[in-house]
Amino acid sequence: MEKLIITIAPTGNVPTQAMTPHVPITPLEIAEDLIACYEKGAAVAHIHARDAEGAPTCERIYFAEILRLLDEAGCPIVTQISTGARGGTSGEARAEGLELRPLSGSLSTGSSNFPASVNANEPKLVEYLAKTMLEQNIKPEIEVFDAAMIHNAIRLQKEGLLKGPLLFNFVLGVKGSLPATPKNLFFLYDSLPPDAVWSVSVIGPQHVNLSVMAMALGGHVRVGIEDNIYYSKGVLATNEALVERIAAIANAMGRELAGPEDVVRIWGR
Ligand code: MG
Numbered sequence: 001m002e003k004l005i006i007t008i009a010p011t012g013n014v015p016t017q018a019m020t021p022h023v024p025i026t027p028l029e030i031a032e033d034l035i036a037c038y039e040k041g042a043a044v045a046h047i048h049a050r051d052a053e054g055a056p057t058c059e060r061i062y063f064a065e066i067l068r069l070l071d072e073a074g075c076p077i078v079t080q081i082s083t084g085a086r087g088g089t090s091g092e093a094r095a096e097g098l099e100l101r102p103l104s105g106s107l108s109t110g111s112s113n114f115p116a117s118v119n120a121n122e123p124k125l126v127e128y129l130a131k132t133m134l135e136q137n138i139k140p141e142i143e144v145f146d147a148a149m150i151h152n153a154i155r156l157q158k159e160g161l162l163k164g165p166l167l168f169n170f171v172l173g174v175k176g177s178l179p180a181t182p183k184n185l186f187f188l189y190d191s192l193p194p195d196a197v198w199s200v201s202v203i204g205p206q207h208v209n210l211s212v213m214a215m216a217l218g219g220h221v222r223v224g225i226e227d228n229i230y231y232s233k234g235v236l237a238t239n240e241a242l243v244e245r246i247a248a249i250a251n252a253m254g255r256e257l258a259g260p261e262d263v264v265r266i267w268g269r
Contacts (some may be wrong), residue, residue: 007046185200
């Protein structure tokens, strides 16, 4: 079986240090946490930025500082910049971080609900972000909150706005979106085009079980405080511990970990 890519999503847009002291917020905190997670086996960093007040932002200066700190430390982790809906409304605002030419950017190919807001990605905006990534040779990771997003991505590929093999991340367990169940995982897995590369990102108490199922199916895994502030019932997570646990499970399953140098090959970029 292919080596396992562990993606670390340390911050997201929702967790605050009032909710958990372990969430990195400033560029320095984020970079230091990513370096520690890389050392535990994470190969990809899914990065959201926060402004000086800790609010979600897609402003280029914050992403630039995180990338600069990683670079300065010589950390080779593959960087993926979020273009998610909570970071801004216009396509231009959400694409700002892409100007930094990360290897990858996130791309939601449809709309869904977050617990208290809309994950708004209208067709025109999706096309704009896809085109921006295509022109800059940035690998889009398609964030799948709903099966329609897989089919939308296949259509965008036919229209020449996405290049195959497509890279998907199934997001399961967001309140208002697809629940984190094995049935939903298998349904999405069955809906993939044949050459797809995919991972899961599971929110809530099923995150370990469904991550292990994905690993057994040949999928990859994303972990991090963006998705789960809890490591287990009542125990707050650290990003490092979440990476370490998946790395240990992979080891027990006999699946080697991918390093950043393997990612480009596995993604077929
Ligand atoms: Mg995200």
